[in-house]
Amino acid sequence: MTNNKKIILGFVGPIAAGKGTACQYLKEKYGANTYRFSSILRDIVDRLYLPQSRENLQKISSVLRQNFGDDLLALAIAKDVAADNGVIVAVDGVRRMPDIKYLQKIPGFYLIYVDTDQKNRYERIIKRGENTDDNKKTFAQFQEDEKQESEQQIQEVAKSAKFILDNNGSPEDTRQGIEKIIKKINDLKD
DSSP states (O other), X not given: OOXXXXXXXXXXXXXXXXXXXXXXXXXXXXXXXXEEHHHXXXXXXXXXXXXXXXXXXXXXXXXXXXXXXXXXXXXXXXXHHHHOOOSEEEEEEEOSHHHHHTGXXXXXXXXXXXEOOHHHHHHHHHHHOOSTTGGGOOHHHHHHHTTSGGGTTHHHHHTTOSEEEEOSSOHHHHHHHHHHHHHHHHHHHO
């Protein structure tokens, strides 16, 4: 692949669907550069010496979007992605329609919906403990998290996805699913 065949894969899906896992695979297998919407929020929370809890990340996101526009993070991510010279670039954490507003304008962008059952996602979030409050969550609390504003537009954004990645099986099944998507994209580009 040459750089004019740059592939930008944006991943949308509910909490703990496997968006980050898909990005990590692309990074390991293809040397893909990855960008994550929550990284910007985590940087701010860390700088303010606040715990990296889901609640704190959501509050920071709301304050930024309310004061600087719904597309603030989207514009920052899109500028980073457009300037990236990698052959494959992965974007983790697409959640809102404004998140794809600018990415869609970049040649080679494809949105992928990561589909995973709720029970599988709950088990994964407890196991990974990425946020300070994740490994203590009950299933009922997890279900409440999914009702938060940050999660409400995911299904609407998913309708714009060009591909669906079923992430209910084994890690190998997921890797094979990603490979099939990349093959389809390369076939489209040829």
